Amino acid sequence: MDRGLLIVKNLIMYYRTLKGEVRAVDDVSFSLLRGETVAIIGESGCGKSSLAKSIIRLLPRNTSTYKGSILFNNLNLVELDEESFTKEIRWVKITYVPQAALNSLNPVIKIGDQMIEPLILHQKIAKHEALEKAAKTLRIVGISENFIHHYPFELSGGMKQRIIIAMSLLTNPELMILDEPTSSLDVLTQANIMNLLKSIKRDLKLSMIFITHDVSLSSELADKIAVMYAGQIVEFNDANAFYHNPKHPYSQKLMESVPTLRTDKKLDFIPGAPPSLLNLPKGCRFAERCPYKFEKCVKDPPLVYIDENFYVKCWLYVGG
């Protein structure tokens, strides 16, 4: 029985800049079952967006290293040729909603016409058929189908984001990658969008990769959590376990800095700043800020498996 939809193994993506090589994604592994959502959390600059782009192969032009494996339905995306990738994967089976995508709608092209572009380009569907499909998808995201004749400037931020989500559903994808889908929206609008994503997940049985810096918000969707720090996943855990009992010292500290509304807790912050991806320290990358640092931390910690699927990258959990 193989329900694994996506298995990422030892994925590496570096790019070269004038200042040196940026190790944005550095040996990342995780797996996702059909219908599951993984939330990738971490602070800005930790490489979470780069990881998303590496999966959908929207690599920066100055990429210097791109290797490892991404098994999607047992097909290795890293080695797939560009033509089949465009035809079958990108914006077909895997869709990607980049950050602030709602601002990328062209204000002077009708919503319907913008929505059907990928269908016409990738799937060569006739225009009237594509428009019909667009109207149907708009209903799923809670927007009246008449809106295919409207222009984006007539819509509020929340509605634009719904349109973007509808666009990413058009091709019946198996995996949606959402990069901070609610970051520029208001509290109530954000709740509406999260409700929508929850019902999409429930009804359409989609898998999602949900990227956010907001730990509280991540719990609205996540079945699994990947905590990223300085280009690496330092903890990959089941949501039920993670929110109550994070394992990695960084996850624990991050959790302590999350204000809660309903329970009293002592807030704390992590002193110092994450290392630059240009100039990474040897050994554990969090060691310098870690309250539990000890001799072993000068060496790169291994992935310590908590059970079959989940791991933490920390010397504290190495037995003996």
Added chain:
Amino acid sequence: MHTPILEVEGLRKYFEVRRGLFGRRGYIRAVDGVSLTLSKGEAISIVGESGCGKTTLGKTILRLYEPTNGRIVFNGKDITHLSWKELKWYRRETGLVQQDPFGALPSFMTVKKILEEPLIIHGVKDRRERDERVYKALEQVKLTPVEDFIGKYPHMLSGGQQQRLVIARSIILEPKLIVADEPVSMLDASVRIEILKLLQNLQKDYELGIMYITHDLSTTRYFSEKILIMYAGHIVENAETKKILANPMHPYTKALLNVIPDPDPSNRFVIKKVPAGEPPNLLNPPTGCRFHPRCENMIKGVCDIKEPPMIEVDVNHHVKCWLYGHA
């Protein structure tokens, strides 16, 4: 009762807009009858969504905007309609911390110059005294060792450090009141708490009054003693932080509290109740209660016709809602 340092009464700020060259004149009623008081050394939070007028409220109180109507009394002096020249002392007594630290800092000036400028403008002529005060301010915001930072330019600092610098600049003249407008919303989670704790320490150590403007209710719990909830130019609820969080009364406050997640894995199975619609256009706000078109408990013939008064439902707990008073 502490002495109030700031008293605001029925404050209004309307912006004139014209549609087309000869179009009809209209007014965006960004702040429409706001009253509040802030005691010496007190922290209060103004909470609302974007477009509710909270930033305009802060800037009008600092007299960066000319008020349309109402009264602002600072330390017993009415400053509502003072001219810019007469306001120079008021600038010394108040400070502003904005959302985007990088945008708020001049990129061509060093840390030292940035901090020195307000001192020069306000007539601190002695160079040695200026240096001392720059050092002290940097120490207060924990940009230490000071020597490492003093010659740097803003782009050489991280986001958190930039925000510390903005705070240092706002307190260098030893003000009594600071308006902090979303000071942490652009920063990472762990840096957020660091900056909020810094502001809190300044508040306690120097009896600094802070008006914390935010859309994020979850941070207010750790920061301020009082919360004012703002919706469409009005303050709709006003009480101690504990009271509002434990017992929200206004339907809008309830809705806001209900949708804010705490990190809990069971969240993913719950579809939350969210009021329909969107905040009104302040050019033409709804009659009666401004929340009535989205309110579940709307009383027909009352809420849609008459504007509700501020009703005291408990000691120092005020709600602008007809549910708690008779029409």
